[in-house]
Amino acid sequence: MEILKAENLVKIYQDNGVPVNALMDINLTISKGEYVVIAGPSGSGKTTLLNLLGALDKPTKGKVYFETENITLKEKKELSKIRLHKLGFIFQAYNLIPVLTAIENIEFSMMLLGIPDKVRKEKALELMDELGIKELANKRPNEMSGGQQQRVAVARAIVNNPSLVLADEPTANLDSVTAGHLLDLMEQMNSEKNITFIFSSHDKQVIDRAKRLIILKDGRIENQ
Amino acid sequence: MLLKLAWRNIWRNKRRSFIVLISVVVGLAAIVLTDGLSNGMMSQMLFNQINLDVSHLQIHKNGFDRNKIVKNFIPDYKHVESTLQTNPEVEAYSKRVFATGILSSASNSSGVIIYGINPDEESKVSIVKSSIINGKYLGSGKREIIIGKKLAEKLGVEVGDKIVAMSNTLKGDIGSDAFRIIGIFQTSSSGFDKMTVYVQALTEQEMLGIGDNYHEFAVIAKDYTKINLVKNNVETKLGSDYEVFTYRDLLPMLIYQMELYKESMMILNVIIGLALIFGIINTMLMSVFERIREFGVLMAIGMKNSRLYLMIIFEAFILGIFGTFVGLICGLLLDIPLAHSGINLSIFATGLESFGVGAVIYPVLSIGNLINAVLFMPFVAVIGALYPAYKAIKLEPIYAINYV
Numbered sequence: 001m002e003i004l005k006a007e008n009l010v011k012i013y014q015d016n017g018v019p020v021n022a023l024m025d026i027n028l029t030i031s032k033g034e035y036v037v038i039a040g041p042s043g044s045g046k047t048t049l050l051n052l053l054g055a056l057d058k059p060t061k062g063k064v065y066f067e068t069e070n071i072t073l074k075e076k077k078e079l080s081k082i083r084l085h086k087l088g089f090i091f092q093a094y095n096l097i098p099v100l101t102a103i104e105n106i107e108f109s110m111m112l113l114g115i116p117d118k119v120r121k122e123k124a125l126e127l128m129d130e131l132g133i134k135e136l137a138n139k140r141p142n143e144m145s146g147g148q149q150q151r152v153a154v155a156r157a158i159v160n161n162p163s164l165v166l167a168d169e170p171t172a173n174l175d176s177v178t179a180g181h182l183l184d185l186m187e188q189m190n191s192e193k194n195i196t197f198i199f200s201s202h203d204k205q206v207i208d209r210a211k212r213l214i215i216l217k218d219g220r221i222e223n224q
Numbered sequence: 225m226l227l228k229l230a231w232r233n234i235w236r237n238k239r240r241s242f243i244v245l246i247s248v249v250v251g252l253a254a255i256v257l258t259d260g261l262s263n264g265m266m267s268q269m270l271f272n273q274i275n276l277d278v279s280h281l282q283i284h285k286n287g288f289d290r291n292k293i294v295k296n297f298i299p300d301y302k303h304v305e306s307t308l309q310t311n312p313e314v315e316a317y318s319k320r321v322f323a324t325g326i327l328s329s330a331s332n333s334s335g336v337i338i339y340g341i342n343p344d345e346e347s348k349v350s351i352v353k354s355s356i357i358n359g360k361y362l363g364s365g366k367r368e369i370i371i372g373k374k375l376a377e378k379l380g381v382e383v384g385d386k387i388v389a390m391s392n393t394l395k396g397d398i399g400s401d402a403f404r405i406i407g408i409f410q411t412s413s414s415g416f417d418k419m420t421v422y423v424q425a426l427t428e429q430e431m432l433g434i435g436d437n438y439h440e441f442a443v444i445a446k447d448y449t450k451i452n453l454v455k456n457n458v459e460t461k462l463g464s465d466y467e468v469f470t471y472r473d474l475l476p477m478l479i480y481q482m483e484l485y486k487e488s489m490m491i492l493n494v495i496i497g498l499a500l501i502f503g504i505i506n507t508m509l510m511s512v513f514e515r516i517r518e519f520g521v522l523m524a525i526g527m528k529n530s531r532l533y534l535m536i537i538f539e540a541f542i543l544g545i546f547g548t549f550v551g552l553i554c555g556l557l558l559d560i561p562l563a564h565s566g567i568n569l570s571i572f573a574t575g576l577e578s579f580g581v582g583a584v585i586y587p588v589l590s591i592g593n594l595i596n597a598v599l600f601m602p603f604v605a606v607i608g609a610l611y612p613a614y615k616a617i618k619l620e621p622i623y624a625i626n627y628v
């Protein structure tokens with residue numbers, strides 16, 4: 001079953017009036033439960049593509065279908081609803097909310113869904129236990145290592161049972177051992193919960209472990 | 225949780241929150257203080273006038289106020305007296321004989337208002353008795369006079385000296401009498417002290433040849449805010465032969481001045497509020513710009529704009545509430561001791577005295593204004609956050625996340 005489909009995606013940035021062709025005619029279909037890595041040299045358009053797929057940005061041309069719905073034309077409000085219910089994001093710089101503890105960061109998106117306090121806590125703890133980060137529950141982001149923060153970020157991304165998680169270079173700031181653990185974790189979530197993962201990465205380890213690899217170059221897909 | 229987040233965000237940049245807090249505190253304390261001071265000054269001005277000779281309510285023969293001549297005495301003062309005695313709102317009254325005249329000493333003379341009073345009655349409606357600084361208040365003795373300090377200086381007289389008073393009589397000739405000064409008073413109004421003297425009613429009635437009649441009733445009500453009730457009651461009972469004036473009718477300039485002053489205080493408060501709003505806009509904007517990236521993440525997670533907006537407003541609101549609370553306490557801590565001891569403005573006292581205010585101002589807090597200020601401040605803080613919050617939700621999530 002297809003979960004995501006990109007049709008003739010084009011993204012042209014304006015850089016001080018100079019057009020930059022970041023993506024040129026991307027066509028892509030991703031099925032439910034896939035574990036996809038988007039690789040390619042710096043500047044090839046990986047981040048741009050992920051942003052378009054996650055509806056964080058709008059394409060210059062073309063369409064993105066999420067669960068057969070065209071999300072390119074949707075309003076901000078509807079998009080935030082889709083993101084809340086169906087999507088998870090993991091960022092290179094972790095981007096946890098600094099004033100909230102690990103467990104509160106995980107609870108936050110559940111709070112946005114209106115899940116009651118108690119259920120929220122239980123579920124967050126359960127997930128943290130599963131990811132082996134239970135002991136971090138009451139730590140603030142600045143009290144955790146990068147790897148720990150990224151695990152919390154993974155927990156935050158998957159806690160609302162999204163159908164798709166988008167991760168832009170999630171391991172870029174981690175050493176290879178820590179990165180390995182994180183990959184184990186995401187593979188586990190992928191196979192156990194059937195969550196679709198799309199990564200972008202430079203990292204050889206990530207690329208080697210990809211179940212499907214898409215290589216971008218100069219804004220075009222090179223393989224497939 | 226949104227509240228929790230807002231609360232923690234406040235504590236994240238302590239110095240900045242402190243600045244907002246301080247400005248709210250200072251703003252509120254300033255409002256409480258200026259309000260207390262202006263209220264105090266206003267009511268002092270008013271009560272000074274009331275306590276000098278205006279009283280709460282005056283009754284005359286119709287036409288007296290426009291033409292204060294001897295023959296305009298009250299036609300039936302006993303009728304007025306019984307009317308006042310049956311009115312439960314009346315606390316006290318004083319019957320007065322009124323004449324304008326000239327007071328002469330050996331060295332000088334001066335135009336004055338001569339009040340003929342029954343000393344005990346008068347002492348219940350005015351402060352003259354307690355304003356005696358030399359000698360004593362009028363008693364039962366005839367041909368005794370008390371005069372103001374300023375007048376005594378002008379005439380070059382002291383307690384014990386003799387002085388001659390002259391005035392038109394009912395018949396139209398000049399009546400005169402010699403008096404012994406038995407007391408000198410000083411009030412908060414130098415003008416009053418220069419212009420006003422008191423003698424026994426009986427003596428003045430003889431001098432003017434008006435029998436046992438009076439020109440004026442000065443009435444003090446139990447509650448001066450209900451003075452219009454008394455006025456209406458007395459007016460209907462006495463009919464059109466009499467004129468009845470409240471202090472508001474008698475002091476139109478002062479009342480006008482008070483209203484003007486109140487309005488200018490309101491404007492001052494609004495200015496303080498505006499300054500605060502801009503201060504808060506500025507700091508909230510800074511705090512929003514510092515967190516653009518975070519807002520981007522919140523948006524990416526799926527936080528609705530309306531919630532984000534609410535969160536920022538909450539932050540300002542909490543600061544506002546907190547500041548109000550502290551500001552109120554600071555304002556009151558400053559105000560309450562001052563309300564007892566007064567603020568000594570004797571450097572400006574000469575100016576103030578000609579206004580009819582004493583040199584020491586006692587701040588008076590009006591609960592109504594206080595409640596307004598308390599409601600006003602958090603509101604001001606929220607207004608200051610509206611624009612920064614709007615800026616925050618206008619961000620595109622992707623721009624926000626990549627913002628450095």
Ligand SMILES: Nc1ncnc2c1ncn2[C@@H]1O[C@H](COP(=O)(O)OP(=O)(O)OP(=O)(O)O)[C@@H](O)[C@H]1O
Pocket residue numbers: 013014015020021022040041042043044045046047048049
């Ligand atoms: N906001 C922007 N304004 C202008 N040009 C942009 C903007 N964002 C990206 N670009 C350009 O678009 C192209 C693709 O950028 P993108 O960030 O998608 O590459 P990437 O593959 O993620 O690179 P990296 O591996 O360095 O993260 C680059 O040439 C980049 O300079």
Ligand SMILES: [Mg+2]
Pocket residue numbers: 046047048168
């Ligand atoms: Mg990138």
